[in-house]
Amino acid sequence: MSKLDVFIFIAYLLGIVLFGLSFYRKNKTSSSFTLGNNNLPSWVISLSIFATFVSSISYLALPGQAFLSNWNAFAFSLSIPFASFMAVKFFVPLYRSVNSPSAYTYLEQRFGPWAKTYVSVMYLLTQLMRAGTILFLLGILLHTLLDWNISTIIIVTGFSVMIYSLLGGIQAVVWTDAIQAIILIAGAVVTVITIMVKMPEGPWQIFEIASLHDKFSLGSFGLSLKDSTFWVVLIYGIFINLQNYGIDQNYIQRYMTSGSDKAAKKSALFGGLLYVPVSALFFFIGTALFAFYKASPGLLPEGIQADKVFPNFIVNQLPVGLTGFLIASVFAAGMSTISTSINSSATVILTDFFNISEDKSEHNKKSMRVLYLSSLVFSVLGIGVAVAMINVQSALEAWWKLASIFSGGMLGLFLLGFMSKRVTNSTAIIGVIAGVVIIAWMSLSPIIFPGTGLESLISPFHSYLSIVFGTIVIFITGFMFSILRFTARKQKMQ
Missing domain, CATH: 1.20.1730.10 (Sodium/glucose cotransporter)
Structure with missing residues (x-):
């Protein structure tokens, strides 16, 4: 220059x-x-x-x-x-x-x-x-x-x-x-x-x-x-x-x-x-x-x-x-x-x-x-x-990946609260845990399982879809548990 x-x-x-x-x-x-x-x-x-x-x-x-x-x-x-x-x-x-x-x-x-x-x-x-x-x-x-x-x-x-x-x-x-x-x-x-x-x-x-x-x-x-x-x-x-x-x-x-x-x-x-x-x-x-x-x-x-x-x-x-x-x-x-x-x-x-x-x-x-x-x-x-x-890029990349896994639950939690008034505190927690587990599996399985004899556990989906599936799982899990809870309460009252 x-x-x-x-x-x-x-x-x-x-x-x-x-x-x-x-x-x-x-x-x-x-x-x-x-x-x-x-x-x-x-x-x-x-x-x-x-x-x-x-x-x-x-x-x-x-x-x-x-x-x-x-x-x-x-x-x-x-x-x-x-x-x-x-x-x-x-x-x-x-x-x-x-x-x-x-x-x-x-x-x-x-x-x-x-x-x-x-x-x-x-x-x-x-x-x-x-x-x-x-x-x-x-x-x-x-x-x-x-x-x-x-x-x-x-x-x-x-x-x-x-x-x-x-x-x-x-x-x-x-x-x-x-x-x-x-x-x-x-x-x-x-x-x-x-x-x-x-x-x-x-x-x-x-x-x-x-x-x-x-x-x-x-x-x-x-x-x-x-x-x-x-x-x-x-x-x-x-x-x-x-x-x-x-x-x-x-x-x-x-x-x-x-x-x-x-x-x-x-x-x-x-x-x-x-x-x-x-x-x-x-x-x-x-x-x-x-x-x-x-x-x-x-x-x-x-x-x-x-x-x-x-x-x-x-x-x-x-x-x-x-x-x-x-x-x-x-x-x-x-x-x-x-x-x-x-x-x-x-x-x-x-x-x-x-x-x-x-x-x-x-x-x-x-x-x-x-x-x-x-x-x-x-x-x-x-x-x-x-x-x-x-x-030390490798260590920081691992930190970035872990932060991305946990932050992947943010959108699902927001949509759960925004789109369904029935979802309660406890059902939202269950939904977030389920979604984060899915995101972690999709993100980390291609790194953890190759060469271990557990290759069948590797996610078959593109990594881009981890937030997609994670968000959907959070929403569906939280919503379904809230329905089950509502139904159980209704039956109890009867």
Whole structure:
């Protein structure tokens, strides 16, 4: 990278931090820190929801997937309109009626403290791993491009995001998300235009080469549940996005920052729908890169991994100045996700784990103290996870898998409480245990049983379906036990 590119990237990083810090004066109460005083513009919240969908993982992985194979993973994006509709119709009105900064207050009201504690802890674990993973990937990217020390990159980036998230609260997070969303979209558009201009025989050569190699395929439309067919990815996307919109604090907190139900619904709808064309743009970048390097053999290093093709193009093929801008757009995707995790996690910790007296003279001071300390601790732990991943990725991957298994029960528990009023506390617990056991079996059996003589116990289903089957089992088990209990009580009364 040239000095100009490095300057542009560093200027972006400093600019985002300073802009986020400008909200410090508006962030003196717990309400402003967690909900932005409920007066943030709907277009800003829409972009923030979109930026929450997109991380640096998406920015690099989606082009990598399209380069390596096809558009099969785009089926995930096609599930978002359904989840967005459900959010507008059911989830936004529900959470705004509960009127709590935490998404998990509803579960406490429905099933008691155990439900709130279970889901809150699982949320915090997954967010910690997510923030650490993204910081690690950003560190790897900049280390590869500039040969800077990876630990230093992780620490500087992590503390940069922490500073404006901690001092600026949700207003800083949402507004910087909006700016970062615009930057990452602009970066993707610039990339597509550049590739088109660089094609030896013009832009249409991309479509000719891609069509010849079936790169626009959405995958198999077969009914196998063992492979990542179009239907498996689509169903997986529906359940994951229902979990995002229905139970994820990152999204639900944004519903609450709007000034009205109408504005919240509008933000939820457009924030999700925007991801569909933008993700298509990311997939097209991967397809276009495949066509570009096919048409220009020798430009791509031998044996390069698919997810490193896009960074390689950014560094070696973009004009000076644009490289720095594109690296900034990749960091924008990552920083927006990390800042969201910091603020949302601090909000969950305050709301779900601290019972602060309502005495007005002390309430705000104590609340702000908890929010600041929680943001600091979460950020330091996230940085620690990222640094640890440099040397002990296998252990942290195991932790991530275990957290995913336990968090897999979140959606089922929510749907159980939301869709059936008969389900009680005890039947919900039975349902969650059954669902978590199914998810654990589907996730871990391919790792535990090979070579043990117990291969028949290995799950025959694709791993994407673990949350699908787990959620269904939780719902059916909880619902059926509630019916049995209701019937038994009725017979006793007779």
